[in-house]
Amino acid sequence: MLSGKIAVVIGGHGGIGGAVADRFAAEGATVYATSRxxxxxxxxxGAGKLRARRxxxxDLAALGAFFETVRHEVGRVDVLVVNxxxxxxxxxxxxxEDHFDRIFDLNVRALLFAARGATAIMPDGGSIVLVGSIAAAIGTKGYGVYGATKAAVRSFARTWANELASRNIRVNVVAPGPTDTAMMAAASEEVRATLSQLIPLGRMARAEEVASAALFLASDQSSFITGAELPVDGGMAQV
Incomplete structure (x- = not known):
């Protein structure tokens, strides 16, 4: 589905981002996966390559230098995922203030400048997939700042889909619910069981299931979809 494409996954080490990077490479892309x-x-x-970059x-200077390296090595970015x-x-x-600044700096500020860096070298017809969260739509106690950042991600997708439409660059959001990653594995069994009870399908998502949704939005299979949000939450925030 991504044969010959150049993909960048910001936050592509482990968890959802790692699953996305692996799946895109398996589908034929050359994938630059970044992580601290x-x-x-x-x-x-498989059919593609995975290039890990620290x-x-x-760090906006480091982010800008990374996109300059990509431009020098391969000349373009066809698909961007910001995770x-x-x-x-x-x-x-x-x-x-520190809590607010750190979460907004990574979840919103870095996402914005990653999109700017990628679109500067993205040919017409490219695709951007932003990893949001159902937290943007539900009021989870204690996660107000996080939820606000994910609402900002959703808003950016709408605006950028409009701004980039003339270049046929599509911008969409994949919005996971609770996902069984290493971070979630650190939670107690009680917390995991409580979350699962809130999900109509009765379990948390697997990272690979979120990656499948991201692949759909990144590929030509979704060629007439832009500005949209695809929840991958087992129905948690939908019913």
Missing amino acids: HAQEGEVDR VDAA AGMAEFATLDAIS
């Missing part, structure tokens, strides 16, 4: 924790290198993944997405993000618990009375 990446061990740089290149491996074959980049702190919140880098963080969440921390803090109720309104406990929110600090």
Whole structure:
């Protein structure tokens, strides 16, 4: 589905981002997967290649240098996925400036400049997939700042879909619910069971299921879809 494409996955190490990077490479793309924790290198993944790059997405100078490297090495970005993000618990009375700044810097500021960097070298007909969250639409206690960042992601997708339509660049959001990643594995069994009970399908998502949704939005299979949000939440925020 992505044969010959150049893809960039910001936040592409482990969890949802890692699953997206692996799936895109398996579908034939050359994938640049960034992370603060990446061990740089290149491996074959079936029909495609996975190139790990150590980049702190919140460091705008490092992010700009990364896109310049991509431009120099391959000349373009056909598909961008922005997954880098963080969440921390803090109720309104406990929110600090540092808490607010760190979450908005990574979840919103870095996402915006990643999109700007990619579209500067993206040919007409490209695709952008932003990883949002159903947290944008539900009021989870203690995660107000995180939810606000994901609402900003949803808003950016609408605006950029409109701005980039003349170049036939599509912009969409994949919005996971609770997903069984390493971060979630650190939660207690009680918390995991409580979350699962809130999901009509009775379980959390697998990272690979979110990756499948991202692949659909990135590929020509969704050629007439832009400005949309695709929830992957087992119905949690839908019914």
